[in-house]
Amino acid sequence: MLNVCVIGCGRAGMIHARSYAGKVIGARLAAVCDPFEEARENAAAELGVPRTYADWHDVMADPDIDAVVVVTPTGMHRDIVVAAAAAGKHVFCEKPMASSEEECDEMIAACAQAGVKLQIGFMRRFDESMEHAKEAIDAGEIGDVVLVKSLTHGPSHPKEWMYDVRKSYGPIGEVSSHDMDMLRFFTGSEVASVYAVGGNYRSPEVAAEWPEWYDTFAMTLTFENGMLGMVDGAQYVQYGYDSRLEVLGTKGSILVGAQPRESYTVATADGKVRRPMNNSWTYLYREAYIREAQAFVDAIVHDTETRVTGHDGKMAIRLVNMGLRSLLEHRIVLASER
Ligand SMILES: NC(=O)c1ccc[n+]([C@@H]2O[C@H](COP(=O)([O-])OP(=O)(O)OC[C@H]3O[C@@H](n4cnc5c(N)ncnc54)[C@H](O)[C@@H]3O)[C@@H](O)[C@H]2O)c1
Known part of the structure; x- marks a missing residue:
């Protein structure tokens, strides 16, 4: 079982959190992260999540987390994805991937260097x-x-x-x-x-x-x-x-x-x-969100290329x-x- 942490428990974050809390084979929602206490605690209470984090840096230091799903406002995607890759965690990142092509390049390089998967959230x-x-x-x-x-x-x-x-x-x-x-x-x-x-x-x-x-x-x-x-x-x-x-x-x-x-x-x-x-x-797109989450986990488990790559995001x-x-x-x- 892959332990997944959803970072950002807003509108889109909760879709992903609900997918990983029981709808994706081979993965479970192990933690949620959001500096906004109400969002974090509501997510934990609704989905019975054992661990919560207010600061995403602490997620990177948690050795039990295998993969992160980055669903924060777009301007934060680059820093979180690069840090996650450096910590050896597989990354699913919501669209738009980042604030510039240069940021996308940094994220792609960080994931490639760390040998972790990177999938972008084009669920269509x-x-x-x-x-x-x-x-x-x-x-x-x-x-x-x-x-x-x-x-x-x-x-x-x-x-x-x-x-x-x-x-x-x-x-x-x-x-x-x-x-x-x-x-x-x-x-x-x-x-x-x-x-x-x-x-x-x-x-x-x-x-x-x-x-x-x-x-x-x-x-x-x-x-x-x-x-x-x-x-x-x-x-x-x-x-x-x-x-x-x-x-x-x-x-x-x-x-x-x-x-x-x-x-x-x-x-x-x-x-x-x-x-x-x-x-x-x-x-x-309710089914598409679950299918994209399953595809992300399958790419990790079978060590294949993700179906929506960093290049697609860029x-x-x-x-x-x-x-x-x-x-x-x-x-x-x-x-x-x-
Ligand atoms: N694929 C899709 O269909 C889809 C749909 C909606 C949004 N999105 C994308 O998802 C991302 C989030 O959008 P949203 O509509 O859910 O926004 P939102 O404002 O509803 O939620 C963002 C959440 O991130 C949290 N957050 C802020 N700073 C944080 C930090 N430092 N660490 C952790 N969490 C933090 C906020 O407290 C909030 O709960 C955006 O990039 C957006 O474009 C994708």
Whole structure:
């Protein structure tokens, strides 16, 4: 049994904590870490965790912890991952991987040098619908891929730490780094150019303090292999959690997403149809989170490469950074500028 410690017991941290507390074969939730006492104690009480830590440095000194799951705000990922690798612990790190490609390089090198696994939290790759779409593309069912369109709209109010887009990236990284990864996954290529536009449409009260904050963006991309991409992302949309993907090929197309929360539809005499909307990513991707955790543990146990590598995390950061620069500087950004 691998002993896992979840570091950061917030929204995403609790998803991972619940997965490791009984849903993943070969691993158990041995500890949780969070400086915020209420988050830490609530997690421990809900999941019956024997050990809690207020300071992540103490996790690194615990010889019983085999692997850490890093789910703190993004700006802390690099320091925690590098320290975990130095302590010989396998690492699962949430997206966005870090604050720059240089930080990603440091994290990749630290894990490689220590011989520990590194997996990044792009759980959509473990979503069965996405997997089937990829299989259909690889089998040539829609001809050659021409255009990949991906959108994510999140319902929740932004957290305070997200308003500084130089640190959090804003929705391009916070919500849509998943879309960036899906574009790489389905084009099988790296980005060549990005053009993004965006604005703050829902939180005018923070505009004076955070003039760069945007809650909605639209982006067009080209890839090295000639394929095209489109992404739109938004935060605090309130109507639900909306995640859709469309792949247009030379001989067909594939649509993934817009799954209703329940499988019932109400049709009434006034000609209207109603069906429940997904309200959370925690629901839409609940199975994918468990499958990604299982894949992480399996990669450790069988000593294989993780299915979402540090390189995947880094290349998504490249896309996110180019998108943010394009949005802030109002111009097309080319990968060749780097
Ligand atoms: N894969 C996904 O679908 C997904 C979804 C949401 C968030 N995320 C990512 O997960 C990370 C956390 O996001 P969130 O929405 O859960 O944020 P959050 O604010 O809800 O939770 C962050 C937690 O980290 C804790 N924390 C802060 N400093 C810490 C420290 N020094 N050591 C340990 N814990 C510390 C906070 O107290 C808080 O409980 C971000 O990188 C985010 O982008 C991924």
